[in-house]
Amino acid sequence: MFVSLRLIALPPEREAEKEALAAQLQAAAASLPGVRTCWIAPVSPVAVINAGHVVWRMSFASEREALAAALVPAWRGAVSPLLGGTQVTHLGYPITRSKVVPAGGGIWRALIFRITPQGFPDGAQALEQGLLMMPGHVSTIRSWALSPVSLCEGPKAYTHVWEQEFDSLGGLTGEYMTHPVHWGHVDAFFDAECPEYIVDPQLIQVVGAIDHPIME
Amino acid sequence: MKVYILDEIVVQPGRAGEYRRAYAARYVPGAERRRMRLAGAWQTPPGQDFAELAATLFYLWEVDGIEGWWSQRMSKLPDGTDERFEKLAWWQESDQMTLSRKRRVLSDQAEIA
Structure with a gap:
């Protein structure tokens, strides 16, 4: 797909x-x-x-x-x-790496980011592994997909789309943000203060309300 | 949950004093504005600087739990703009004096806390 x-x-x-x-x-x-x-x-x-x-x-x-x-x-x-x-x-x-579960409405969220050239290949692989850990630890993520961008039109050459569905916005603003796998591990790749920093700061986070699952 | 940030910085031989002064002048004031509290600072080799040897400096910061961690992470300048570029500028300056560094996030061990 x-x-x-x-x-x-x-x-x-x-x-x-x-x-x-x-x-x-x-x-x-x-x-x-x-x-x-x-x-x-x-x-x-x-x-x-x-x-x-x-x-x-x-x-x-x-x-x-x-x-x-x-x-x-x-x-x-x-x-x-x-x-x-x-x-x-x-x-x-x-869509290459994903897990989708049947559910009702809620929110869909995507983080769209660009790994800078110096991040390839080792940092990119470590970041992907970190993101892929999250669904196993953050219980509010019900469906997810981590995808490499193959076509990009716009002001920034984004490389990855990390999308999820939650039952509610609270699943994103709550457990997703407060779980140690996020702030204690994965975030280092996004944090300008960490040596692991490889993600371009001009990233996109988009959230929309859904009345049924939109990922398949 | 208590949350700490530990900087472990390996400084080029002969530059430990210069680095400590730069860290104190260029990094500490901004970190304190971000409500980070310096809980300790150590070095090895201990006792004195050796011009022939790289020195490893440790700075341990404490923040107010997870909320405090995100507060320093997402900090803004007084004009409301993202502070990340100022932070990055310091660490790029730091890189000119170092051989390597690590930043780790720590919590107390559950059995001991």
């Missing part, structure tokens, strides 16, 4: 349009070919970093189908006009 994730930032004078834009994109996306799942939502104003205003996550059977969806007339006619005047960060990534 291949995910196409877009984070759409509106100019300040248009921020109030985010609900309407999400609804319009939902309608436009219905005519795109190859889409297995599609979730579009206003970005939660809580616990976000550099996330823009609307998040759009689609999954496809393959990268080829994801790329093809943006080349059809329906895209040019219905989607492109809606994205005019916005800044879009687009990430494409195959």
Whole structure:
């Protein structure tokens, strides 16, 4: 499976349009070919970093189908006009390491980051191993995926998408943040004070409310 | 839970005094603003600096639990901007005087706490 994730930032004078834009994109996306799942939502104003205003996550059977969806007339006619005047960060990534459990609503959260060149390969591998430890220790993570970015359009060459689903925002702001596996181990790769520091500070954290699981 | 941050810094031969002065002037004031409390500082070899030998300096900081740890980690400058670039600038300056360093996060041992 291949995910196409877009984070759409509106100019300040248009921020109030985010609900309407999400609804319009939902309608436009219905005519795109190859889409297995599609979730579009206003970005939660809580616990976000550099996330823009609307998040759009689609999954496809393959990268080829994801790329093809943006080349059809329906895209040019219905989607492109809606994205005019916005800044879009687009990430494409195959789902390779994940665990998804059936559940109800809650929140979806993604941390999108770039490991700097000096972090490869050893630091990147250590960071990935640390992140992959977290679901085994943080009980509020119900579904997760750690994915290498293979396609990136936008202002920063992001390398990884670390996404999870929680029953509620409290699962992220509570146990996820307070568990020692986070602040005592994994965070060193993100902390400018640690020798392990390899993550570009211009990262993205995006959170959105979901009424059903969107990861598969 | 008590939380500590331990810096273990291996300083180039002959530069231990210079490093201690730089750490005191360039790092300690900012750390204290971030509500980190210096609980101890040690060195080895002990007793004196040897110009022929690298010295390892240890600085043990205490913070107010997990909340205090995140507070120093996510600290802001007085104007509200991220302080990480100032922190990074110090550690890059530090790197010019050192051979290696480690930063570890510690807690009390459960059986002894």
